[in-house]
Amino acid sequence: MTSGAAHRFAGVGLACRRSERLVFAGLDFAVEAGEALLLTGPNGSGKSSLLRLLAGLIKPYMGRLEYDGTPLRDDPARQRDVVVYLGHQDAIKPMLTVAETVRFWAGMRNQAERADAALAAMDLTALGDLAGRFLSSGQRRRTALARVIASGAPIWLLDEPTVGLDAQSIVRLEAVLASHRADGGIVIAATHAPIALPGAATLNLTAYDARFSDEADAA
Amino acid sequence: MTSGAAHRFAGVGLACRRSERLVFAGLDFAVEAGEALLLTGPNGSGKSSLLRLLAGLIKPYMGRLEYDGTPLRDDPARQRDVVVYLGHQDAIKPMLTVAETVRFWAGMRNQAERADAALAAMDLTALGDLAGRFLSSGQRRRTALARVIASGAPIWLLDEPTVGLDAQSIVRLEAVLASHRADGGIVIAATHAPIALPGAATLNLTAYDARFSDEADAA
Amino acid sequence: MTTARVPLLHRYANPAAFGRLAGRIMPWSAGATVILLALGIYFALFDSPPDYQQGDSVRIMYVHVPAAILSELVYGAMALAAAAGIIWKHALADLFVKAAAPLGAIFTLICLVAGSLWGKPMWGAWWVWDARLTSELVLFFLYLGYIALVDAFDDPQRGLRAGSILVLVGVVDLPVIKFSVDWWNTLHQPASLITLSGPKIYASMMVPLTLMILGFIAFFVTVVILRLESELLARRIRAWRTAAADE
């Protein structure tokens, strides 16, 4: 479970509903080990919704997710094991230090030993003892990224990972993503800012725009 | 006060302290009506701190702010009138709709009539009735920007205004900034992402890095 | 990249001067504490008459009253310092408030305990919901509240400032304590020491009482200076740490 080697992560005929609104429908995708998928589309096109759906926070309104051909709906525990999620929010606690935060989340996945390396990867070692309350926006984002790196999960779902990062940190992140893929990991990221994901496929959400039609509602 | 025409906004020998850390010191700047200032620097270099200081949320640890040559310390009300601030946080209430949010903040400055134009400028008219809880990150940011546009204040302080915005919205924003400056307004923005501010001066915070010295403590 | 160096307590009272002053006061206040308390205790226990109706239990007074008066004095001093800290941003003033608080709390506690020990024989109850007793108890909680508040902040600066504001608001309790005995008809003794018409008790009781009060004051001064110095030291170490971390 903790090994970096992911196999095949796919979605078939996915549709997503947020309250009364159908955000997208009929969406298919498939990502193999070592591959990356870039989600694009204007604001409100459904990138974050899709990522939350892939993470398992939103149940698909239609369609299904598969991991190595087995539907994940039957096995949510499996899904929680193979997937790690970075949302718009950083989940930083004001009173916890950077190191404490990363160690805690790594520990939740029994990966405590990975924490320090992850901190180093995001150049946070020096800031380890700084309380979350004192972090600048970029420092917060980097802490959240360190959490993802330390998770040891094969599939990374990143919602605008580069937000607030300075140029140097972005380069670092790109290196980390590359090595994760080299280890057979999968990266699925949504972003407006350009980010180097060599050979990544792109999925433009506007293509799957959908609305509820009255009949469908009634039917 | 509500007229767009700003005159001269300057800082002399500014130093900023966050808890027991001195973020920067000896910082001077001056912006004339219609000009723009771009704050750059790596994460944690003090861009947000400077913007909060310019807004009046943080008192300068040393140095002073001047508006048209008169020190603002003596006249905080003046400062609140001429300055509008966009922070990292969008201050969106889940319960309030986009329109309600913008109208409320515009109303607080007796600019209620500007709200609709501001919503249109950020292409939010269609989303006007959407509750904050339902907004995508870019939609949230655009709502916050609409709040700034509707304020009618001459000096705009923008902390990473383009975060989460799609390409189209960035173009819109750039147009709005240009017209604000054309009206004699001032724009001071911190950003890592490239943004078109023709003829803007840049201020790199790394140049003003400072520390509290230990021995001086005893002196 | 050059990194500017700025003194930590710039434009604030400079600690070195304070150090020198403290050094000068210390020996005297320490000495005074020992002598005054020794004399006071001697008189209180052996060379003052038992009260004609209270008997020897009156000797509790020599602890109770000084403690009570100090509990109020200290809070008053803290309030003044807090005001100074807020108006003139005087760093030492903020620190003084923090340094004095635990002492004030202790004096208040002594007053409460000695009081209730005294109350048992006098009123037949350890505790009654009398205006003065209650307001003194409130004072105790104000002290505790201040202490809890100040170190509930990760940012020392912010904690000190918040605490000072609290101290200023809490000042309302002082007049209540002082005049509660006059405003409400209370079980508790009315003022007999510090009154417009001058002291109303025997000199034989007055002498040890005054000695004890002065002794308590000297004790307070001594300990507060010690605490202030350690506070300044701690602050320097923190500053040095942050600076080191930033390199």
Add this chain to the structure above:
Amino acid sequence: MNAALRLFRHDISLQLRNGSDLVAPIAFFVLATLMIPLGVGPEPNLLTRLAPGMIWVTALLATLLALDRMFLRDFEDGTLDLLALAPLPLELAVIAKVAAHWVTTGLPVMIVAPLLGVMMRLDAHGFLALEISLALGTPALSVIGAFGAAVTLGARRGGALLAVLVLPLYIPILIFATSAVSAAGEGLSPQPHLLLLAAFFVAGIALVPFAAAAALRNALE
């Protein structure tokens, strides 16, 4: 001023929309008062003696419930920054928020209090005094509470710490108010106590907002 009114309306509508802040205090108030006959049994004259005190104590504890929400949410989502920068003085903003808090806690308490008074067999003469004391006292509770909420912003243990700071300052209000009601109940004039209460009320509304605003600025630095 105009701006303060807007803020007031804004806060009220926010609270009304998500309800929970509204329901909890009232529910607690009623629940707590219902507990009393349970403990002491239904003897009318005993209840009568307890009524003023218990109604007031529970009202006082109920106001604690919504207190920490007064600024915390705004602090964390950045709204407080904007309020501090809005053209209206922060002191006025505090007053507006206090008013909103009172309307959603103190006012409902005033409305249900007579009911509880009846249940608790409050003496007939007591009702007027009770209502007046609540009208004067609960706003004071709200404003002092606002100070507590402001000064604990950014501190750990917010909830309990807030209560610890605020309760001692509540004690005088409680004492004046209850003695007013009981006095009225016993046929004496509640006026002196009510006057003290009024003095407290005025002083509180006049001075505390400055302290609260100072605390807020300190939290935003």
Add this chain to the structure above:
Amino acid sequence: MNAALRLFRHDISLQLRNGSDLVAPIAFFVLATLMIPLGVGPEPNLLTRLAPGMIWVTALLATLLALDRMFLRDFEDGTLDLLALAPLPLELAVIAKVAAHWVTTGLPVMIVAPLLGVMMRLDAHGFLALEISLALGTPALSVIGAFGAAVTLGARRGGALLAVLVLPLYIPILIFATSAVSAAGEGLSPQPHLLLLAAFFVAGIALVPFAAAAALRNALE
């Protein structure tokens, strides 16, 4: 399980960074109970009758004070997303959080309750029953409250739901507990009441976490 323990320690350390953070909750109960003699007057036998009910009301208040923080902050800062995705089942996470909440509210109540009992002149026989009832009751309050907190996250009219779903569950707990203590105080056997309380406790711990977890998932959708 291991993960649940981590979460539990994590939540506690968030509340209590250092020992002094425990001063606040404990001081709070003392103060809150102090209000009662201040309000109703110090007559010993009167307080004795009030003691069980009032101590319990204070316990309830303490629980409610810390409640909405249990999930709301995590919900708003994104932590809840991560918990829902963490390898441990959300039900366990809920239990861990409830435990942490109880340790920082219910436990301090239990610790100071005897002291409050003395201040309130609680009958000597009442103390044991008081402690047992608290040991059984406060966890039940915490877990039911957790459910309420979870429900109010998602639902727009959360407040109303809270009143409808949660308060009816609180009332029996308060009633059984106080009657147990009063019974013991009057020399009767508190056992029947305590057994009912125990039943509530077991049922609550066993069932509510599932409901709460479901509510949380719904809120995150």
